[in-house]
Amino acid sequence: MIPIDRARLSELAYRVDFDRQFIEFTKEDASTLNAAAPLLLPIITDIVEGLYEHLFEWSYTKEPFTHRNTGFEGDLKSIDDLSLDDPQMLLRKKMMTMWTAKILTSDYEDPKTFEYMDKVGVMHTGVRSFGRQPGFAHRENKEPLFIDLQALSLTLGWVTDVVLTIVMSFPRTTLSTSKKMAVLRAFNKVVWIQQDLFARHYTRTDEEAAVNLARINAEKASEQEKERIAKEEEEEAVEDKLAQLAVKDLPDVSL
Structure with missing residues (x-):
């Protein structure tokens, strides 16, 4: 069994190393992607155009584009x-x-590759950099950009499906079946690493989640206590009012 220090998964290099080991992204996978680049680069523009046409079909995925971009x-x-x-x-x-x-x-043997992918994750979280987060330099002191993780995940899924369709459509004289499988497996692995580098900036560790849950519960308890006090005060006010009315309605028994 390979030991993994859970506390170190917050370190980018350590996390990516584990991602690569677990998903079995190898040097051969990287070479396969690089070799497929000449076939796919000429059609990237079409893929991107199709993606944004798709994103424009729903208000949820179109609305973020109405905000200013760096x-x-x-x-x-x-x-x-x-x-x-x-x-x-x-x-x-x-x-x-x-x-x-x-x-x-x-x-993919250059750490800067995964630093770039990690910055792509940071820049979509709505976190301002100001030297605290390893975001892109062009986003320093800029208005935050926030995209829901769900929308990002679905975008990666859509792109993966389109790339799969395109690669499988190449004639065998251009790309053999075995090479098609190799390209798709390598691309899929990288996309999942990117997905993890999105998720790590949106999700919390168990410890952080426990602290956050305790805060939420404390706020909820405080609100419930305020509601209880307000209700008691309201009931007391009603009782006082009824008591005053009862006194007024008493018959005059003075001699």
Whole structure:
């Protein structure tokens, strides 16, 4: 059994090393992605266009694009007026194109690759950097960008499905069946590592969760106590009012 120091999973290098071991992402997987890059890079633009068309189908996944993105200083449009060709969206699509290209071309033995993927996770959490979080330099002191983890996870799932469909559609003269399987397995593994590097900035450890739960319970108890006191005061006020009315209604028995 391989020992894992749970406390060290907050360290990026240690966490990624465990991710790679567990999911069995090897040097061969990395080489497979790099080798497939010439086939997939020319169609990344189409993949990204399809992704954003899909995201625009629901208000939940379109609404985040109505907020200002780092590097964009133009006018923002409402959710109803925003189109895929607006400057704000062109910038977003450029960033997604860059991420997809990096997944295919990066050196996975270089720690900077996973530092980049981790920063992608940080920048979507709504956390301001101000030197506290290892976010991108261009987000220092900027308005926070927040995207729900659910939306991020579904986006990765959609992209994975599209890449699977594209790779499987290549003729065997271009890519043999065994190589198709190798590309898809490698891509899937990297996507799950990225998913973990999203999740680690959204979720808490058991200890942190326990502290947070205790705080929530304390706040709930405090609110319940306030409600109890308010109810008692209300009941006392009603009783006092009834007592006053009863005194007024007593017959005059003075001689």
